[in-house]
Amino acid sequence: MSFKKIKTAMTDFLLLIFKNDEADEGREEGKVKIRDIPSRHNYEVKGFHLRMQGVLAFIVAALTLYTFGRFCLSLLWGGILAIICWPVASRLMRRWPSSHGRSAVAAACVVGVVLIFVVPMILLVSVLTDEAGKGIAWVKDIIQNGLPEPVWVERLPWGAAAAHGWWQQNLASPEELRNLFGHLKFDQLMKPAASLGHSFVSILVIMGFALLIQFFFLRSGDEVAVRCERLGVRLFGVRARMVCYYIVSAVRGTMAGLVLVGLGEGALISVAYFVAGAPQPVLLGVFTALASMIPIVGSVALLVCCLLIAVKGSMISAICVAVYGSFILFMGDHFVRPVLIGGSVRLPFVWVLMGILGGLETWGIKGLFIGPVLTAVAYFIWSVASGGGLAKKSKSELLAD
Numbered sequence: 450m451s452f453k454k455i456k457t458a459m460t461d462f463l464l465l466i467f468k469n470d471e472a473d474e475g476r477e478e479g480k481v482k483i484r485d486i487p488s489r490h491n492y493e494v495k496g497f498h499l500r501m502q503g504v505l506a507f508i509v510a511a512l513t514l515y516t517f518g519r520f521c522l523s524l525l526w527g528g529i530l531a532i533i534c535w536p537v538a539s540r541l542m543r544r545w546p547s548s549h550g551r552s553a554v555a556a557a558c559v560v561g562v563v564l565i566f567v568v569p570m571i572l573l574v575s576v577l578t579d580e581a582g583k584g585i586a587w588v589k590d591i592i593q594n595g596l597p598e599p600v601w602v603e604r605l606p607w608g609a610a611a612a613h614g615w616w617q618q619n620l621a622s623p624e625e626l627r628n629l630f631g632h633l634k635f636d637q638l639m640k641p642a643a644s645l646g647h648s649f650v651s652i653l654v655i656m657g658f659a660l661l662i663q664f665f666f667l668r669s670g671d672e673v674a675v676r677c678e679r680l681g682v683r684l685f686g687v688r689a690r691m692v693c694y695y696i697v698s699a700v701r702g703t704m705a706g707l708v709l710v711g712l713g714e715g716a717l718i719s720v721a722y723f724v725a726g727a728p729q730p731v732l733l734g735v736f737t738a739l740a741s742m743i744p745i746v747g748s749v750a751l752l753v754c755c756l757l758i759a760v761k762g763s764m765i766s767a768i769c770v771a772v773y774g775s776f777i778l779f780m781g782d783h784f785v786r787p788v789l790i791g792g793s794v795r796l797p798f799v800w801v802l803m804g805i806l807g808g809l810e811t812w813g814i815k816g817l818f819i820g821p822v823l824t825a826v827a828y829f830i831w832s833v834a835s836g837g838g839l840a841k842k843s844k845s846e847l848l849a850d
Contacts, residue, residue: 522655522815527662529818531670532700534558538667555667559660567656573735580729587728596620601764688833692826699825703818706786707805711742714781718751718774725766727758737774742817743805747778800824 514521541554598616603609666673681689715738722730733754741747751774759767801821808820 519655520658523658523662525815526656526659527666529700529704530562530659530663531666532697533704534562534663534667535670536701538670542670551668555664558667559664562660562663567660571653573731576731577735580732584729584732593623595623596760599760599764601759691829691833695825695829696822699822700818703821707742707821708817710781710786711740711747712738713785714738714741714747714777717777718770721770721773722754722758725758725763725770727754727770728761733757741778741781743802745802747782748775751775751778797828800828 517524538554538558541557542551545551545554596616598613598621602612602616605612678690678693681693685692715734718737718741719730719734722733727733737747737750737754740750751771755767755771755774758770801824804820804824805817806820808816808818808823810816812819
């Protein structure tokens with residue numbers, strides 16, 4: 450094949466990529482149309498051409514994401530933050546629809562995210578680093594010298610002698626504790642705390658770009674939403690609209706019903722940790738908050754923290770914290786969480802639990818959102834495929850499923 454024929458074929462292929470079968474918006478704006486370009490052929494988009502266009506688009510998208518590297522996390526978190534803030538931003542932008550107004554609203558949302566999440570996270574990291582070191586030092590001291598028996602063991606109304614003997618034999622004896630925890634390598638446990646500063650700087654860089662991306666997403670939110678919906682419809686048909694709705698609802702539902710409720714429960718229970726004199730109360734509070742984002746796991750974290758309070762402090766304080774914490778968890782899980790989730794996608798409990806746990810294990814902290822999103826889309830496909838198809842169901846019926 451001659452060079453001239455190869456050049457002609459490549460020119461024809463590139464012209465086909467920019468051909469649009471539908472009414473193009475560019476026609477109203479006076480842009481150049483495919484028929485305005487001189488050519489020796491009558492270009493018709495055929496199956497082969499469509500497939501080649503799809504392959505080219507996939508290769509370009511894959512190479513672009515590969516080029517972004519770790520900044521793909523910034524793109525992901527920027528999109529997540531924009532989806533979460535969009536309901537508030539859209540209401541404010543309707544009141545100030547000008548270009549400067551939209552920019553001001555987007556900037557205000559970014560500042561709000563910084564004040565609510567970023568600043569407290571920076572303050573917590575310094576405290577957590579110090580408390581993690583103290584906690585590991587406390588465990589090392591216990592292994593070396595044994596765990597002293599609390600005063601309340603001898604004051605038990607029944608079984609005090611048996612409890613005293615068991616404690617002295619198993620927990621107060623350094624030898625027994627070494628057998629239980631001697632395999633732990635505390636130098637390796639301290640490495641994450643030592644490298645926390647370096648990784649935290651990397652996280653701040655990623656978060657800074659995510660906030661910048663969030664700003665541009667919010668400022669052009671209407672256009673971005675329309676283009677994403679149009680692209681989805683062109684690629685997957687009308688069902689793409691419902692998939693987009695499920696994705697957005699899953700992200701907002703995860704943030705409102707899991708993250709915010711978990712952080713609120715952890716903050717309220719942390720107050721009880723400080724009052725009760727718990728060891729490393731900030732560390733225990735963060736542990737409780739993270740665990741409370743996952744259904745049921747918050748109660749397990751509260752139980753562990755209450756046992757630590759009982760070991761190092763007073764049994765009465767531990768009981769009071771357990772009662773107070775259980776009340777907070779009950780109110781948050783049964784009353785606050787359903788209200789915040791509102792009209793978002795309600796998945797069966799097993800789907801939610803598997804999506805969160807599997808997402809965290811597979812994707813890390815970002816799996817807290819990726820897991821529920823994938824689960825919501827999978828549940829949507831299941832409800833459509835097993836319920837007679839989308840054509841026989843309205844949007845409200847799909848959500849009711």
